[in-house]
Amino acid sequence: MSKPLEGIKIIDFTHVQAGPACTQLLAWFGADVIKVERPGSGDVTRTQLRDIPDVDALYFTMLNSNKKSLTLDTKKPEGKEVLEKLIKESDVMVENFGPGALDRMGFPWQYIKELNPKMILASVKGFSDGHHYDDLKVYENVAQCAGGAASTTGFWDGPPTISAAALGDSNTGMHLAIGILTALIGRDKTGKGQKVAVSMQDSVLNLCRVKLRDQQRLDRLGYLEEYPQYPHGEFSDVVPRGGNAGGGGQPGWVLKCKGWETDPNSYIYFTIQGHAWAPICRAIGKPEWIEDANYNTATARQPHIFDIFKTIEEWLADKTKFEAVDILRKFDIPCAPVLTMKELANDPSLRESGTIAEVAHKERGSYLTVGSPIKFSDMKPEITASPLLGEHTDEVLESLGYSSAQIANLHQQQAV
Ligand code: CAO
Numbered sequence: 001m002s003k004p005l006e007g008i009k010i011i012d013f014t015h016v017q018a019g020p021a022c023t024q025l026l027a028w029f030g031a032d033v034i035k036v037e038r039p040g041s042g043d044v045t046r047t048q049l050r051d052i053p054d055v056d057a058l059y060f061t062m063l064n065s066n067k068k069s070l071t072l073d074t075k076k077p078e079g080k081e082v083l084e085k086l087i088k089e090s091d092v093m094v095e096n097f098g099p100g101a102l103d104r105m106g107f108p109w110q111y112i113k114e115l116n117p118k119m120i121l122a123s124v125k126g127f128s129d130g131h132h133y134d135d136l137k138v139y140e141n142v143a144q145c146a147g148g149a150a151s152t153t154g155f156w157d158g159p160p161t162i163s164a165a166a167l168g169d170s171n172t173g174m175h176l177a178i179g180i181l182t183a184l185i186g187r188d189k190t191g192k193g194q195k196v197a198v199s200m201q202d203s204v205l206n207l208c209r210v211k212l213r214d215q216q217r218l219d220r221l222g223y224l225e226e227y228p229q230y231p232h233g234e235f236s237d238v239v240p241r242g243g244n245a246g247g248g249g250q251p252g253w254v255l256k257c258k259g260w261e262t263d264p265n266s267y268i269y270f271t272i273q274g275h276a277w278a279p280i281c282r283a284i285g286k287p288e289w290i291e292d293a294n295y296n297t298a299t300a301r302q303p304h305i306f307d308i309f310k311t312i313e314e315w316l317a318d319k320t321k322f323e324a325v326d327i328l329r330k331f332d333i334p335c336a337p338v339l340t341m342k343e344l345a346n347d348p349s350l351r352e353s354g355t356i357a358e359v360a361h362k363e364r365g366s367y368l369t370v371g372s373p374i375k376f377s378d379m380k381p382e383i384t385a386s387p388l389l390g391e392h393t394d395e396v397l398e399s400l401g402y403s404s405a406q407i408a409n410l411h412q413q414q415a416v
Contacts, residue, residue: 003029007030008032008092009031010023010026010031010032011034011090011094014035014096017140021063021173022122022176024066025174025177027065033066033067034396036072037389039416042069048060061361061364061385066383068387068395071393074105076414078414087112091118095124099125099134099137102123120193120195123195124197125197125199126200128197140162141168142200143200143201143204144162145160146200148204148212149207151241152242153241156243167203167207168200168203169200210248214239218235226242227240227242228242230302231302246271253269253309259320265321268325268335269335273334274298277290353375354372354383362385
């Protein structure tokens, strides 16, 4: 099956998570992604949090599938020369070095553009160019704090909280992938490349859009009706942390199910969708609430919403999270079990769809990874193993026209 991005050549000058997540996605869809790594060490994630001695860590293998690895010291003249050749032949270069690193290496955008006017340079930084923090190096949790996620996540009586989801890293990588595809389509029209830049702060903030909505509502009204603080608690002048409250127009909460005393994940998320009130009452055995004026509108329910959740928890007490959802789905109630990583890893539906993929690796045996969350009618992305460090160095150099003698010479000059 031919893949849509076949023929697009990408220099993957990325490391850790934000950049690699982007280029991995493009590799799944057919791009020829050549990861450029420092000889001897490579991407730092190859050795971070290892579970098997001397074998590429899962952190690396799960973010670098379907790529090639070229080792190159791009600070040495002969490494620079190879990179220049690659730039002339490629469509896209993706990087997420610390601020200024590419310039210091001798590859500012101006020079890359001179080498190849059709080149698309895609960069991730912690903060956008010109921002007063644009000199900072940034990791995931730093971005979650800078982008508004931490101040609005967690419980009101606890500290700002980090989400387990990679809002700063992989999310920024996904934004960058959209930027690259857009620039490629633009290039088809103009014949010119361009620089695409995405900051981690901006990408987190983009996902916190509804919290900026809430700040403006709070400024105007002084309260936020869907937050647990309403109507009995107090609001300050900033959006508070709302615990597990629903962020949209319907109240929701994480509710205990049978076994919660010993199983920390025996919970469901339950949403009280306004027009589902009658089915909810029927489902939980409270048909008398359907017409009761204390319950039959969202406004009437809000003052005692936590008593309502408590009643639902009483109904849940003798049901597992899976049994509960199996009953509630028949009443068309938006809900889900709180699933653990173990349950997700073994979920037959996710295996079937390719969202959880098992990949064979030369050195570590097989491992699980998250496959493409994007599904196509005419293509099923196949996930192949991440490359060993420098696995494709000779192959890439040959494709650039280097002879065996020149390649041997390069290896010698590049030796660490
Ligand atoms: N050959 C020679 N030198 C190389 C090289 C290669 N193949 N690959 C990288 N280098 C050099 C860089 O040129 C840089 O050199 P100088 O700082 O001397 O100019 C050096 O390696 C270190 O690069 P770095 O600043 O990117 O690395 P770091 O470990 O100090 O910082 C990180 C890591 C992630 C904090 C930083 O890269 C960053 O802020 N990136 C932008 C934001 C980002 O993507 N963060 C997400 C990371 S995922 O959590």
